[in-house]
Amino acid sequence: MSAPAAAPTARDRRRWAQYLVNERAEARVYRELAARREGEEREILTALADAEGRHEAHWLELLGGEPRRLPQPDFGTRSLGWMARRFGSIFVLALAQNAEGRSPYDEEPFATSRMAADEKIHHEVVRGLAARGRRRLSGTFRAAVFGANDGLVSNLALVMGIGATGVAPQFVLFSGIAGLLAGALSMGAGEFVSVRSQRELLEATEPSGYADAALPHLDIDANELALVYRTRGMPEAEALERARRVVAAASAEESQSTYTGPVAVVDHHDVVGSAWGAALSSFLFFASGAIIPVLPWIFGLSGLAAIVLALVLVGIALLSTGAMVGLLSGGPPLRRALRQLAIGFGAAAVTYVLGLLFGVSMG
CATH class of the missing domain: 1.20.1260 (Ferritin)
Known part of the structure; x- marks a missing residue:
């Protein structure tokens, strides 16, 4: 207008x-x-x-x-x-x-x-x-945010639940460190198995060179090589023509002692990455989040002061990661930050109440 x-x-x-x-x-x-x-x-x-x-x-x-x-x-x-x-x-x-x-x-x-x-x-x-x-960064960022958030939420819930029972601060600290190591090792092992399994699955689905040596001896007009290409999704007519070309080329190369086979080795490292690298990064991401709820007890605090400081530190971390997820996804950063905070504090509240009930029943 x-x-x-x-x-x-x-x-x-x-x-x-x-x-x-x-x-x-x-x-x-x-x-x-x-x-x-x-x-x-x-x-x-x-x-x-x-x-x-x-x-x-x-x-x-x-x-x-x-x-x-x-x-x-x-x-x-x-x-x-x-x-x-x-x-x-x-x-x-x-x-x-x-x-x-x-x-x-x-x-x-x-x-x-x-x-x-x-x-x-x-x-x-x-x-x-x-x-x-x-x-470009979705894989790395996803692993970092999810790993750190898992560590934040799970270890906050653990130390809140243990702390609510009224046990000695040393026991809360030990439980937090044990939770950090157990969770980080579990994350690392799980990521290692996942990446290694994915690599093996991809390798199993790639064409192999098992029958390459037999190609020069196939009948150019009557052979089953076309069936191999059809199993890979190629139409029948195209598969038959491809098989004829491959057999003809293989026969010609064998007569000149130059045949090397049509199958190339595929490296899946760029697709799924390193299993050890994924395991180490998952371990570190989880540990970086899980150490935050334990910091008050590491520095000698105990009781309500330690719990409040742990909540403040974890709350800041949850708000930060939630806002980053919001920014990168194009969503409202504040809404994502508050959602992340609500999830983390909700889990901690459940275990804290259970810890209180357990401490009262034991008392």
């Missing part, structure tokens, strides 16, 4: 000036991100910065030129700029995606319909760029 004909008020002009500085700041964010990228991603980010420049020109025109005094960009945009200069990471793109989704231009009477449409498209463009980064 076109700008209304009504004379602008001083409040309108202040709002335009805020839009102006925000658009400039967002353009700088995209250019700083583009400087850290190459190829297509750099071109896309530069195009986004140019689009923000068009929006900036609109507000400059309404203001009648550069104002003598301009406000600061809003806090979210300044934070984006700070992160872009220092990190240039997937977190910046995730924040930029959320920022584009909160554009005020749908409700702004002095913004054109084209500008409002631009912001919606920008949201999808940034979302696509962020998705590339999410795919």
Whole structure:
């Protein structure tokens, strides 16, 4: 829509000036991100910065030129700029995606319909760029967050339950360390078996060279090699033609003593990674989370003070990991953080109540 004909008020002009500085700041964010990228991603980010420049020109025109005094960009945009200069990471793109989704231009009477449409498209463009980064780090990030959260929640629940029974602080500390080691070893062993089993499964499903030596001796017109290709999903006619070509090539190569067989060895390391590496990372991720609830007892606290400090430390960690998951998934960081906190504290509350009941019954 076109700008209304009504004379602008001083409040309108202040709002335009805020839009102006925000658009400039967002353009700088995209250019700083583009400087850290190459190829297509750099071109896309530069195009986004140019689009923000068009929006900036609109507000400059309404203001009648550069104002003598301009406000600061809003806090979210300044934070984006700070992160872009220092990190240039997937977190910046995730924040930029959320920022584009909160554009005020749908409700702004002095913004054109084209500008409002631009912001919606920008949201999808940034979302696509962020998705590339999410795919690149999804495996490692998933293992880190899930491992650390498992350690946080399980060991917090353990020490809360043990502590509620009224046992000596040394016993709570021992239980926490035992829970850390047991959980981390279980996670590491489970990840090792999982990755090793996946590698073996993939190797078992790949074509083998078991029959390669027999290929030169097959009848080019009547052989079962076509059946092998059909079991791999190839249509009958295509499988038969492929079998004939392979047998003919194998016979020709054998006559020249150069036959090496058609099957190549497939390395699955890039697909599933190292079993030992996965086991070690799972061990460390779990241990890094599980050590936090035990810290108060490690430093000599006991009783209610230790429990409260453990809750505070774990709460901060749960809020942080939840917010990171929210950012990277494009969801609301606060909602994800609070959900993570509720799950962790809910589990701890259950074991604490059970510990109280057990302590009373034993008393």
